[in-house]
Amino acid sequence: MIGLGLIGGSLLRASVASGRTTWGAAVSEVDADAASRAGYDVTTDVEAALHRAATAEALIVLAVPLPAVENLLRLVAQHAPHCVLTDVVSVKGPMLDAVRRRAPYTRYVGGHPMAGTAESGWLAGNASLFEGAAWVVGVEEDTDLLAWAEVTRLVLDVGAFAVPLPADSHDETVARISHLPHLFAAILATIGAQGGPLAMSLAAGSYRDGTRVAGSSPELVRAMTEGNRDALLPIVDEALGRLGAARGSLASTGGLAATIKAGHDGALAYSTAHDAARSGVRITLSAPDARDALIGLGERGGRITALDDGVAGGEVT
Amino acid sequence: MIGLGLIGGSLLRASVASGRTTWGAAVSEVDADAASRAGYDVTTDVEAALHRAATAEALIVLAVPLPAVENLLRLVAQHAPHCVLTDVVSVKGPMLDAVRRRAPYTRYVGGHPMAGTAESGWLAGNASLFEGAAWVVGVEEDTDLLAWAEVTRLVLDVGAFAVPLPADSHDETVARISHLPHLFAAILATIGAQGGPLAMSLAAGSYRDGTRVAGSSPELVRAMTEGNRDALLPIVDEALGRLGAARGSLASTGGLAATIKAGHDGALAYSTAHDAARSGVRITLSAPDARDALIGLGERGGRITALDDGVAGGEVT
Known part of the structure; x- marks a missing residue:
């Protein structure tokens, strides 16, 4: 987890609470200190955290605002170029462009949790921020669906549901x-x-x-x-x-x-x-039309609520 | 209380709860039935309720939307022309014009409680709707301050505070x-x-x-x-x-x-x-400049929180 503000800090807490091994890094010493005092495994050395991610083949989450992304992507390309990478930035087209320019070798899947408050910073966060929230998980023509599943797994683990969408729809x-x-x-x-x-x-x-x-x-x-x-x-x-x-x-x-x-x-x-009747949907991620099926579900207001053995289970109105 | 929707219905409940003798009338049979079943003294005969008000020299509250006001004012002028009259309509200039045209003999003081929800009707109301709310109580050049005090007394009794203001400022x-x-x-x-x-x-x-x-x-x-x-x-x-x-x-x-x-x-x-320091103010209602003092207090964001022996006690930042 790179960035420990409201979203990154809440996600670190929720990820740890779900039983996942998770470590964090923040440029903000205030946030890093507060997270550290709360018992979390965090550092202000972003490069060290990325190096550790590369060694562990971890999923990397960039939880910083868009203006801070470019510099971080340079570090990701340098220290962890083959990791699965996601983010929580609230715009997805410019984010996709930045990744293609700065870190083209990462297996990138964009993300955006539709959760937040008017507050910001580590202290404003909590482990249940994402419960029941919609979380957009990007699907483009060239998206690696194994990477997509890895990001969706995190989304489901922290209590949210996934909405598969291309950047422009988002x-x-x-x-x-x-x-x-x-x-x-x-x-x-x-x-x-x-x-x-x-x-x-x-x-x-x-x-x-x-x-x-x-x-x-x-x-x-x-x-x-x-x-x-x-x-x-x-x-x-x-x-x-x-x-x-x-x-x-x-x-x-x-x-x-x-x-x-x-x-x-x-x-x-x-x-x-929110009260509309919903019917169940199952999408096999290895099927040739899986990307289209995921996008179609997202664009009709549907969501993914489960993931088992390469099959995404969802519901749509 | 004429009108038993969200505001009128809540005010009837709150007024009764404060110990005041209060009766209501509503054109809406749905609201009148619901209020009656809840044990309140209500009728669908508006003229009878107004006649009773005239006999008891009661304070009349019109709790209906602006389009329904003109017809009611004709009935007030006919059945209770000398009562103190107030209302809860959310615009005060057009209301003042309507009273001057239709019921010029009433001692009218405009009112507007800054409280509400997205719901409407008797069932949406409750006796604590006005607790801590601002309630504009109109002051014009010709306002009878004894009538003003009578309306303000009701406002304070139901847990709100009064903001004295002319119609145009409101x-x-x-x-x-x-x-x-x-x-x-x-x-x-x-x-x-x-x-x-x-x-x-x-x-x-x-x-x-x-x-x-x-x-x-x-x-x-x-x-x-x-x-x-x-x-x-x-x-x-x-x-x-x-x-x-x-x-x-x-x-x-x-x-x-x-x-x-x-x-x-x-x-x-x-x-x-809401956190600003406030200083106390006392305005003697019989003083020659009392209207100006009340308006000055309202326009600076102040409020009246007490009323004793013809003296309004308030606070202003």
Whole structure:
């Protein structure tokens, strides 16, 4: 585990708790010290941790923000070029490009756990952060499915389920359901604060919920939104179009029925998605169409919940 | 209590629990039946309830959405024209206009509790909904401060604190901290649902929080946003401007630092507002400048927490 912030630190705890032999490294001495005091096997010597991974043929997890990835990939290529490598970075296209450029010999499978809080750092983490969470595990045309299974095994071991997806599907979807929400929260928090102490004294549930993630580390939010620029721009344009249409309707007819009805339908779609009937699926990873079957399952909103003898078991609505 | 939905139903419960003699009326037979079965003194005969209020010189609370107000005010003017009257409608300027037009003889003091959930109806309510909540109690140039004290007494009795404000300050502020958040939630929920089952399967904390109030009753959200059109339009324009600026910056330099930094500062202002040191204030309601003192306190983010012998005790940062 390279990086021991909220996600890396939680994953180290959860991995150890599941019985896996796991060691960590962090450039942040604060996080490394805290993890070490909590009894975990960690170091600030990233190169030593990678060398150890190469010797043990371990799975390497990069748990750092995108801007820190390039330097780490150079070290991985140097010290552990043949290990299976994954990451938890919230954009997958730019991550895939970086790996192809900097560490082309690793067996890389991108990852992204859909879990987090507005907090950051080792102390904010906990071993149950990933329980029941969706975790995207990348599938591209050239993905090594043995490496994919190794990453998926970790995902299942820490209590999450795996969503197999190519990088472009992932990036377009997180722009919708994570990066736009972060931008909206920032704008709401700005406009609320412009109302001064009176606005802060009247702010209640809708404001608290709508602005919660505006409290996240600005560096992390910049890394994920700016890193996903190409997928985020058309989604921001969609938001501008919808907000502009609402503005026009409110100014002309005074009505917001279309905007509010569409939002209510959307909220209903979200709440019913979790209750939808699901049917079981089994995908044999050695089959010639296994990659297509995995991607098809992920793109229909399905998930992998078990892995046995080279067969991925999942469910889809 | 006229209206026994989420707010009216919770207020009936809380008022009775505080020891006040309280009766209710609802046009909705579903809500009236449920309240009656729970042991409360309620009827579907609104005129009878108002006549009883006139006889008892009771405080009347209109707990209905803005579109239902005009008809009720006609009944109030007819059956209880001299009672103290308040309401819980989320816009105060249009409410004040309606009272001046339809029931000019009542001693009206506008009210708005900053509490609610995405649910609605009697069954969604509870007696502790208002505990610790801000509750705007209107103060205009011609407000009868004895009536104001009577409404504030109810607010304090149910566990809330009172924020004295004129209608225009209220409406501008709720546009910022409640109505824009509702529009943003609707747009986020629409754009998320456009991503289909895949988007719903990956949606996590930022999406859940950012879209929560999109599940609110569309009729109630329309009533409050459309009813506050004049105050909401410039706030929507501010949001369009800020989102457009973020879009331009992301497309040109690729940077979102200004947007994200401003949002983080706003989130900090909100979280520290609750921890700020407060000093005590006492306002004698019979003093000639009492209205100005109350409004000044409300507009600085202050609140009234006690009322004794014609003196309002409060605190301000």
